[in-house]
Amino acid sequence: MENTHDIARDIGARLRALRRMHKLSQRALAKKAGITNATISLIESGKMNPSVGALKRVLDGIPIGMSAFFSFEPEREEKVFFVAEELVQIGRGGVSFRQVGGNLFGKKLQILHECYAPGTGTGKVKLAHAGEEGGIVISGRLEVTVGDQRKLLGPGDAYLFDSTRPHSFRAVGERECVVVSACTPPTF
Amino acid sequence: MENTHDIARDIGARLRALRRMHKLSQRALAKKAGITNATISLIESGKMNPSVGALKRVLDGIPIGMSAFFSFEPEREEKVFFVAEELVQIGRGGVSFRQVGGNLFGKKLQILHECYAPGTGTGKVKLAHAGEEGGIVISGRLEVTVGDQRKLLGPGDAYLFDSTRPHSFRAVGERECVVVSACTPPTF
Protein backbone atom coordinates (compact mmCIF):
# COMPACT_ATOMS: atom_id res chain seq x y z
CA MET A 1 0.00 0.00 0.00
CA GLU A 2 1.51 3.22 -1.19
CA ASN A 3 0.91 6.04 1.24
CA THR A 4 0.83 9.79 0.78
CA HIS A 5 4.42 10.17 1.89
CA ASP A 6 5.78 7.79 -0.74
CA ILE A 7 3.82 9.57 -3.42
CA ALA A 8 5.22 12.91 -2.38
CA ARG A 9 8.77 11.57 -2.59
CA ASP A 10 8.11 10.02 -5.96
CA ILE A 11 6.72 13.28 -7.34
CA GLY A 12 9.62 15.21 -5.89
CA ALA A 13 12.23 12.94 -7.44
CA ARG A 14 10.63 13.13 -10.86
CA LEU A 15 10.28 16.89 -10.75
CA ARG A 16 13.85 17.46 -9.63
CA ALA A 17 15.23 15.20 -12.34
CA LEU A 18 13.10 16.85 -15.00
CA ARG A 19 13.91 20.38 -13.89
CA ARG A 20 17.65 19.72 -13.89
CA MET A 21 17.35 18.00 -17.24
CA HIS A 22 15.97 21.30 -18.58
CA LYS A 23 18.66 23.33 -16.81
CA LEU A 24 16.28 25.45 -14.77
CA SER A 25 16.78 26.68 -11.21
CA GLN A 26 13.94 26.38 -8.73
CA ARG A 27 13.39 30.13 -8.96
CA ALA A 28 13.48 30.19 -12.74
CA LEU A 29 10.93 27.43 -12.96
CA ALA A 30 8.80 29.01 -10.24
CA LYS A 31 8.67 32.25 -12.19
CA LYS A 32 7.60 30.50 -15.40
CA ALA A 33 5.02 28.50 -13.46
CA GLY A 34 3.66 31.51 -11.58
CA ILE A 35 4.30 30.08 -8.12
CA THR A 36 7.03 30.57 -5.51
CA ASN A 37 10.38 28.83 -5.32
CA ALA A 38 9.57 27.69 -1.81
CA THR A 39 6.78 25.53 -3.17
CA ILE A 40 9.09 23.88 -5.65
CA SER A 41 11.68 23.28 -2.96
CA LEU A 42 9.09 21.63 -0.73
CA ILE A 43 7.73 19.50 -3.53
CA GLU A 44 11.16 18.34 -4.64
CA SER A 45 12.26 17.43 -1.15
CA GLY A 46 9.12 15.34 -0.77
CA LYS A 47 7.89 17.42 2.15
CA MET A 48 4.44 18.02 0.74
CA ASN A 49 1.77 16.76 -1.58
CA PRO A 50 1.14 19.48 -4.14
CA SER A 51 -2.36 20.01 -5.43
CA VAL A 52 -2.97 18.84 -8.94
CA GLY A 53 -3.46 22.43 -10.01
CA ALA A 54 -0.10 23.48 -8.59
CA LEU A 55 1.68 20.55 -10.18
CA LYS A 56 0.04 21.29 -13.52
CA ARG A 57 1.29 24.88 -13.44
CA VAL A 58 4.80 23.70 -12.61
CA LEU A 59 4.77 21.18 -15.44
CA ASP A 60 3.48 23.83 -17.84
CA GLY A 61 6.59 25.79 -17.01
CA ILE A 62 8.97 22.99 -18.00
CA PRO A 63 6.95 22.23 -20.23
CA ILE A 64 5.66 18.67 -20.00
CA GLY A 65 2.16 17.17 -19.84
CA MET A 66 0.67 15.48 -16.82
CA SER A 67 0.45 12.12 -18.50
CA ALA A 68 4.05 12.24 -19.68
CA PHE A 69 5.19 13.34 -16.23
CA PHE A 70 3.67 10.32 -14.55
CA SER A 71 5.15 7.90 -17.03
CA PHE A 72 8.58 9.52 -16.82
CA GLU A 73 11.54 7.88 -15.20
CA PRO A 74 15.26 8.66 -15.30
CA GLU A 75 17.03 6.67 -17.98
CA ARG A 76 18.78 3.37 -17.47
CA GLU A 77 20.29 0.69 -19.68
CA GLU A 78 17.61 -0.98 -21.70
CA LYS A 79 17.10 -4.68 -21.84
CA VAL A 80 16.00 -5.73 -25.33
CA PHE A 81 15.80 -9.50 -25.47
CA PHE A 82 13.85 -11.78 -23.16
CA VAL A 83 13.93 -15.56 -23.18
CA ALA A 84 10.66 -17.29 -22.43
CA GLU A 85 11.48 -17.83 -18.75
CA GLU A 86 12.17 -14.14 -18.24
CA LEU A 87 8.67 -13.02 -19.13
CA VAL A 88 7.35 -11.92 -15.74
CA GLN A 89 4.21 -13.60 -14.53
CA ILE A 90 1.62 -11.04 -13.51
CA GLY A 91 -1.61 -13.03 -13.71
CA ARG A 92 -3.29 -15.21 -11.13
CA GLY A 93 -6.04 -17.81 -11.01
CA GLY A 94 -6.95 -19.50 -14.27
CA VAL A 95 -5.55 -16.63 -16.27
CA SER A 96 -1.82 -16.19 -16.72
CA PHE A 97 -0.26 -13.01 -18.10
CA ARG A 98 3.37 -13.14 -19.07
CA GLN A 99 4.76 -9.67 -19.69
CA VAL A 100 7.70 -8.69 -21.88
CA GLY A 101 9.96 -6.59 -19.64
CA GLY A 102 9.72 -6.44 -15.88
CA ASN A 103 9.51 -2.74 -15.24
CA LEU A 104 7.56 -0.74 -17.81
CA PHE A 105 7.96 2.56 -16.02
CA GLY A 106 8.54 5.15 -18.73
CA LYS A 107 7.65 2.72 -21.50
CA LYS A 108 4.86 3.24 -23.97
CA LEU A 109 4.27 -0.31 -25.06
CA GLN A 110 3.21 -3.33 -23.05
CA ILE A 111 3.19 -6.77 -24.66
CA LEU A 112 1.59 -9.78 -23.00
CA HIS A 113 1.55 -13.51 -23.68
CA GLU A 114 -1.82 -14.45 -22.23
CA CYS A 115 -3.03 -17.92 -21.41
CA TYR A 116 -6.63 -18.51 -20.32
CA ALA A 117 -7.72 -21.83 -18.80
CA PRO A 118 -11.04 -23.03 -20.29
CA GLY A 119 -13.95 -20.97 -18.98
CA THR A 120 -11.77 -18.34 -17.26
CA GLY A 121 -11.51 -14.67 -18.11
CA THR A 122 -11.11 -11.18 -16.72
CA GLY A 123 -14.27 -11.50 -14.64
CA LYS A 124 -17.69 -9.93 -14.67
CA VAL A 125 -16.49 -6.40 -13.98
CA LYS A 126 -15.54 -4.61 -17.15
CA LEU A 127 -12.14 -2.99 -17.45
CA ALA A 128 -11.75 0.56 -18.73
CA HIS A 129 -8.61 2.66 -18.83
CA ALA A 130 -6.81 5.13 -21.03
CA GLY A 131 -4.99 4.01 -24.16
CA GLU A 132 -5.46 1.53 -26.92
CA GLU A 133 -5.15 -2.23 -26.96
CA GLY A 134 -5.32 -5.13 -29.36
CA GLY A 135 -4.33 -8.73 -29.81
CA ILE A 136 -4.31 -11.81 -31.96
CA VAL A 137 -5.65 -15.19 -30.90
CA ILE A 138 -3.05 -17.96 -31.33
CA SER A 139 -5.08 -20.95 -30.20
CA GLY A 140 -8.40 -21.73 -28.53
CA ARG A 141 -11.51 -19.57 -28.55
CA LEU A 142 -11.80 -16.17 -26.90
CA GLU A 143 -15.02 -14.28 -26.28
CA VAL A 144 -14.33 -10.55 -26.32
CA THR A 145 -16.84 -7.97 -25.09
CA VAL A 146 -16.34 -4.27 -25.86
CA GLY A 147 -19.07 -1.85 -24.85
CA ASP A 148 -22.26 -3.58 -25.96
CA GLN A 149 -20.55 -5.58 -28.71
CA ARG A 150 -19.57 -9.20 -28.19
CA LYS A 151 -17.72 -11.61 -30.47
CA LEU A 152 -16.18 -15.08 -30.40
CA LEU A 153 -12.68 -15.13 -31.86
CA GLY A 154 -10.64 -18.14 -33.01
CA PRO A 155 -7.02 -18.68 -34.06
CA GLY A 156 -5.83 -15.88 -36.36
CA ASP A 157 -8.70 -13.58 -35.42
CA ALA A 158 -7.94 -10.30 -33.74
CA TYR A 159 -9.28 -7.24 -31.94
CA LEU A 160 -8.24 -3.60 -31.59
CA PHE A 161 -10.03 -0.86 -29.67
CA ASP A 162 -9.81 2.20 -27.46
CA SER A 163 -9.27 1.01 -23.89
CA THR A 164 -11.58 3.63 -22.41
CA ARG A 165 -14.47 1.49 -23.62
CA PRO A 166 -15.48 -1.04 -20.97
CA HIS A 167 -14.24 -4.47 -22.00
CA SER A 168 -13.73 -8.03 -20.82
CA PHE A 169 -12.28 -11.34 -22.04
CA ARG A 170 -13.27 -14.96 -21.49
CA ALA A 171 -12.00 -18.26 -22.87
CA VAL A 172 -14.79 -20.54 -24.09
CA GLY A 173 -14.74 -24.16 -25.25
CA GLU A 174 -12.67 -26.97 -23.84
CA ARG A 175 -9.17 -25.97 -24.91
CA GLU A 176 -7.08 -23.35 -23.22
CA CYS A 177 -6.82 -20.08 -25.11
CA VAL A 178 -3.53 -18.38 -25.98
CA VAL A 179 -3.42 -14.73 -27.01
CA VAL A 180 -0.67 -12.22 -27.71
CA SER A 181 -1.84 -8.73 -26.83
CA ALA A 182 -0.42 -5.23 -26.73
CA CYS A 183 -1.39 -2.07 -24.85
CA THR A 184 -0.25 1.51 -25.16
CA PRO A 185 0.33 2.92 -22.62
CA PRO A 186 0.93 0.07 -20.13
CA THR A 187 -1.90 -0.38 -17.62
CA PHE A 188 -0.50 -2.73 -14.98
CA MET B 1 -3.75 30.07 -20.22
CA GLU B 2 -5.40 27.36 -18.24
CA ASN B 3 -6.16 28.41 -14.69
CA THR B 4 -6.66 26.40 -11.53
CA HIS B 5 -10.44 26.36 -11.91
CA ASP B 6 -10.34 24.86 -15.37
CA ILE B 7 -8.00 22.16 -14.16
CA ALA B 8 -10.31 21.33 -11.29
CA ARG B 9 -13.27 21.01 -13.65
CA ASP B 10 -11.27 18.87 -16.05
CA ILE B 11 -10.20 16.51 -13.27
CA GLY B 12 -13.73 16.37 -11.96
CA ALA B 13 -15.20 15.47 -15.34
CA ARG B 14 -12.65 12.73 -15.95
CA LEU B 15 -13.12 11.23 -12.52
CA ARG B 16 -16.92 11.25 -12.73
CA ALA B 17 -16.89 9.60 -16.15
CA LEU B 18 -14.42 6.96 -15.03
CA ARG B 19 -16.19 6.22 -11.78
CA ARG B 20 -19.54 5.74 -13.53
CA MET B 21 -17.90 3.61 -16.18
CA HIS B 22 -16.88 1.28 -13.37
CA LYS B 23 -20.31 1.41 -11.75
CA LEU B 24 -19.12 2.72 -8.41
CA SER B 25 -20.94 5.17 -6.14
CA GLN B 26 -19.02 8.05 -4.59
CA ARG B 27 -19.17 6.29 -1.23
CA ALA B 28 -18.07 2.94 -2.62
CA LEU B 29 -15.09 4.51 -4.34
CA ALA B 30 -14.28 6.61 -1.28
CA LYS B 31 -14.14 3.48 0.86
CA LYS B 32 -11.80 1.69 -1.54
CA ALA B 33 -9.63 4.79 -1.78
CA GLY B 34 -9.55 5.38 1.97
CA ILE B 35 -10.95 8.91 1.85
CA THR B 36 -14.40 10.39 2.41
CA ASN B 37 -17.26 10.65 -0.07
CA ALA B 38 -17.37 14.40 0.48
CA THR B 39 -13.94 14.74 -1.04
CA ILE B 40 -14.98 12.84 -4.12
CA SER B 41 -18.12 14.92 -4.45
CA LEU B 42 -16.12 18.14 -4.26
CA ILE B 43 -13.53 16.92 -6.75
CA GLU B 44 -16.14 15.74 -9.25
CA SER B 45 -18.10 18.97 -9.08
CA GLY B 46 -14.91 20.89 -9.82
CA LYS B 47 -15.09 22.78 -6.54
CA MET B 48 -11.58 22.01 -5.48
CA ASN B 49 -8.08 21.06 -6.55
CA PRO B 50 -7.23 17.74 -4.96
CA SER B 51 -3.66 17.07 -3.87
CA VAL B 52 -1.77 14.64 -6.03
CA GLY B 53 -1.70 12.21 -3.14
CA ALA B 54 -5.47 12.31 -2.75
CA LEU B 55 -6.02 11.87 -6.46
CA LYS B 56 -3.60 8.96 -6.55
CA ARG B 57 -5.49 7.18 -3.79
CA VAL B 58 -8.78 7.72 -5.58
CA LEU B 59 -7.38 6.37 -8.84
CA ASP B 60 -5.92 3.36 -7.02
CA GLY B 61 -9.47 2.58 -5.97
CA ILE B 62 -10.80 2.51 -9.52
CA PRO B 63 -8.08 1.32 -10.42
CA ILE B 64 -6.27 3.35 -13.04
CA GLY B 65 -2.78 4.85 -13.17
CA MET B 66 -2.01 8.56 -13.04
CA SER B 67 -0.59 8.61 -16.53
CA ALA B 68 -3.58 6.78 -17.94
CA PHE B 69 -5.97 9.09 -16.10
CA PHE B 70 -4.47 12.19 -17.68
CA SER B 71 -4.51 10.75 -21.17
CA PHE B 72 -8.10 9.59 -20.86
CA GLU B 73 -10.73 10.86 -23.26
CA PRO B 74 -14.31 9.92 -24.17
CA GLU B 75 -14.96 7.04 -26.52
CA ARG B 76 -15.88 6.90 -30.18
CA GLU B 77 -17.47 4.24 -32.38
CA GLU B 78 -15.23 1.99 -34.45
CA LYS B 79 -14.56 -1.52 -35.65
CA VAL B 80 -13.28 -3.78 -32.89
CA PHE B 81 -13.24 -7.39 -34.06
CA PHE B 82 -11.43 -8.89 -37.05
CA VAL B 83 -11.67 -12.47 -38.23
CA ALA B 84 -8.50 -14.03 -39.57
CA GLU B 85 -9.36 -13.32 -43.24
CA GLU B 86 -9.86 -9.62 -42.51
CA LEU B 87 -6.27 -9.05 -41.39
CA VAL B 88 -4.89 -7.03 -44.26
CA GLN B 89 -1.82 -8.35 -46.02
CA ILE B 90 0.91 -5.74 -46.18
CA GLY B 91 4.01 -7.87 -46.56
CA ARG B 92 6.01 -8.80 -49.64
CA GLY B 93 8.54 -11.44 -50.67
CA GLY B 94 9.13 -14.30 -48.28
CA VAL B 95 7.83 -12.24 -45.39
CA SER B 96 4.12 -11.79 -44.81
CA PHE B 97 2.69 -9.15 -42.48
CA ARG B 98 -0.96 -9.39 -41.57
CA GLN B 99 -2.19 -6.26 -39.87
CA VAL B 100 -5.07 -5.87 -37.41
CA GLY B 101 -7.29 -3.08 -38.79
CA GLY B 102 -7.10 -1.74 -42.33
CA ASN B 103 -6.80 1.96 -41.72
CA LEU B 104 -4.74 2.97 -38.72
CA PHE B 105 -5.20 6.68 -39.23
CA GLY B 106 -5.56 8.27 -35.82
CA LYS B 107 -4.57 5.06 -34.06
CA LYS B 108 -1.68 4.68 -31.67
CA LEU B 109 -1.22 0.95 -31.80
CA GLN B 110 -0.31 -1.36 -34.69
CA ILE B 111 -0.46 -5.10 -34.25
CA LEU B 112 1.00 -7.52 -36.79
CA HIS B 113 0.86 -11.26 -37.33
CA GLU B 114 4.20 -11.86 -39.03
CA CYS B 115 5.25 -14.95 -40.92
CA TYR B 116 8.83 -15.33 -42.16
CA ALA B 117 9.76 -18.04 -44.67
CA PRO B 118 13.00 -19.85 -43.66
CA GLY B 119 16.01 -17.63 -44.27
CA THR B 120 14.03 -14.48 -45.03
CA GLY B 121 14.01 -11.25 -43.07
CA THR B 122 13.76 -7.50 -43.25
CA GLY B 123 16.93 -7.27 -45.32
CA LYS B 124 20.43 -5.99 -44.81
CA VAL B 125 19.45 -2.35 -44.31
CA LYS B 126 18.59 -1.67 -40.73
CA LEU B 127 15.27 -0.03 -39.88
CA ALA B 128 15.06 2.98 -37.57
CA HIS B 129 12.03 5.11 -36.85
CA ALA B 130 10.25 6.87 -33.98
CA GLY B 131 8.35 4.91 -31.37
CA GLU B 132 8.64 1.67 -29.52
CA GLU B 133 8.14 -1.90 -30.67
CA GLY B 134 8.09 -5.41 -29.31
CA GLY B 135 6.90 -8.93 -30.03
CA ILE B 136 6.71 -12.54 -28.97
CA VAL B 137 7.91 -15.47 -31.06
CA ILE B 138 5.17 -18.10 -31.54
CA SER B 139 7.06 -20.68 -33.56
CA GLY B 140 10.34 -21.08 -35.42
CA ARG B 141 13.55 -19.20 -34.74
CA LEU B 142 14.05 -15.47 -35.19
CA GLU B 143 17.34 -13.65 -35.17
CA VAL B 144 16.84 -10.09 -33.91
CA THR B 145 19.51 -7.40 -34.24
CA VAL B 146 19.19 -4.14 -32.28
CA GLY B 147 22.07 -1.69 -32.41
CA ASP B 148 25.13 -3.87 -31.89
CA GLN B 149 23.24 -6.54 -29.97
CA ARG B 150 22.11 -9.72 -31.71
CA LYS B 151 20.10 -12.61 -30.32
CA LEU B 152 18.41 -15.77 -31.53
CA LEU B 153 14.88 -16.11 -30.15
CA GLY B 154 12.68 -19.21 -30.03
CA PRO B 155 9.03 -19.86 -29.18
CA GLY B 156 7.93 -17.88 -26.11
CA ASP B 157 10.94 -15.56 -26.28
CA ALA B 158 10.37 -11.87 -26.81
CA TYR B 159 11.88 -8.47 -27.55
CA LEU B 160 11.03 -4.86 -26.72
CA PHE B 161 13.02 -1.76 -27.66
CA ASP B 162 13.01 1.86 -28.75
CA SER B 163 12.50 1.93 -32.52
CA THR B 164 14.99 4.72 -33.04
CA ARG B 165 17.72 2.13 -32.54
CA PRO B 166 18.65 0.50 -35.86
CA HIS B 167 17.18 -2.98 -36.03
CA SER B 168 16.50 -5.94 -38.31
CA PHE B 169 14.85 -9.36 -38.25
CA ARG B 170 15.65 -12.66 -39.94
CA ALA B 171 14.20 -16.17 -39.69
CA VAL B 172 16.84 -18.86 -39.29
CA GLY B 173 16.57 -22.65 -39.36
CA GLU B 174 14.41 -24.76 -41.60
CA ARG B 175 10.96 -24.00 -40.25
CA GLU B 176 8.99 -20.85 -40.96
CA CYS B 177 8.91 -18.35 -38.14
CA VAL B 178 5.69 -16.83 -36.73
CA VAL B 179 5.76 -13.70 -34.59
CA VAL B 180 3.12 -11.41 -33.13
CA SER B 181 4.46 -7.89 -32.87
CA ALA B 182 3.25 -4.44 -31.84
CA CYS B 183 4.38 -0.90 -32.64
CA THR B 184 3.43 2.43 -31.20
CA PRO B 185 2.91 4.59 -33.16
CA PRO B 186 2.17 2.68 -36.39
CA THR B 187 5.03 2.84 -38.90
CA PHE B 188 3.64 1.53 -42.18
Add this chain to the structure above:
DNA sequence: TTTCCATGTTAAATATCCTCAACACTTTCC
Protein backbone atom coordinates in the same frame (compact mmCIF):
# COMPACT_ATOMS: atom_id res chain seq x y z
C1' DT C 1 -48.90 6.28 2.70
C1' DT C 2 -44.54 5.31 5.84
C1' DT C 3 -40.11 3.55 6.56
C1' DC C 4 -35.67 2.45 5.05
C1' DC C 5 -31.54 2.64 2.61
C1' DA C 6 -28.89 4.57 -1.06
C1' DT C 7 -27.60 8.37 -3.60
C1' DG C 8 -25.05 13.22 -4.09
C1' DT C 9 -24.39 17.82 -1.79
C1' DT C 10 -22.88 21.09 1.72
C1' DA C 11 -21.42 23.89 6.54
C1' DA C 12 -18.24 24.05 9.89
C1' DA C 13 -13.97 22.34 11.86
C1' DT C 14 -9.51 20.52 11.24
C1' DA C 15 -5.41 19.42 8.58
C1' DT C 16 -2.54 20.72 4.98
C1' DC C 17 -0.71 23.43 1.26
C1' DC C 18 1.38 27.62 -0.41
C1' DT C 19 3.37 32.20 0.09
C1' DC C 20 6.21 35.72 2.14
C1' DA C 21 10.25 36.63 4.06
C1' DA C 22 14.29 35.46 5.85
C1' DC C 23 18.38 32.29 6.26
C1' DA C 24 22.97 29.92 5.00
C1' DC C 25 25.76 28.67 1.40
C1' DT C 26 28.29 29.01 -3.15
C1' DT C 27 29.79 31.32 -7.38
C1' DT C 28 30.98 35.39 -9.98
C1' DC C 29 32.82 39.69 -10.65
C1' DC C 30 35.36 43.84 -9.41
Add this chain to the structure above:
DNA sequence: GGAAAGTGTTGAGGATATTTAACATGGAAA
Protein backbone atom coordinates in the same frame (compact mmCIF):
# COMPACT_ATOMS: atom_id res chain seq x y z
C1' DG D 1 39.40 40.48 -0.01
C1' DG D 2 34.41 42.18 -0.39
C1' DA D 3 30.10 42.98 -2.70
C1' DA D 4 26.50 41.20 -5.46
C1' DA D 5 23.73 37.76 -7.27
C1' DG D 6 23.02 32.97 -7.65
C1' DT D 7 21.67 28.49 -5.33
C1' DG D 8 18.34 25.54 -2.16
C1' DT D 9 16.06 25.55 2.54
C1' DT D 10 12.98 26.82 6.38
C1' DG D 11 9.22 29.35 9.91
C1' DA D 12 5.06 31.72 10.43
C1' DG D 13 0.71 32.82 8.74
C1' DG D 14 -3.02 33.17 5.38
C1' DA D 15 -5.33 30.29 1.93
C1' DT D 16 -7.16 25.98 0.72
C1' DA D 17 -7.92 20.89 0.91
C1' DT D 18 -10.13 17.26 3.56
C1' DT D 19 -13.05 15.40 7.25
C1' DT D 20 -17.03 15.15 10.08
C1' DA D 21 -21.64 15.30 10.30
C1' DA D 22 -25.49 16.80 8.77
C1' DC D 23 -29.04 17.71 4.87
C1' DA D 24 -32.07 16.80 0.73
C1' DT D 25 -33.61 13.73 -2.72
C1' DG D 26 -35.16 9.34 -4.80
C1' DG D 27 -36.26 4.50 -5.23
C1' DA D 28 -37.79 0.10 -3.07
C1' DA D 29 -40.37 -2.52 0.18
C1' DA D 30 -43.98 -2.97 3.69
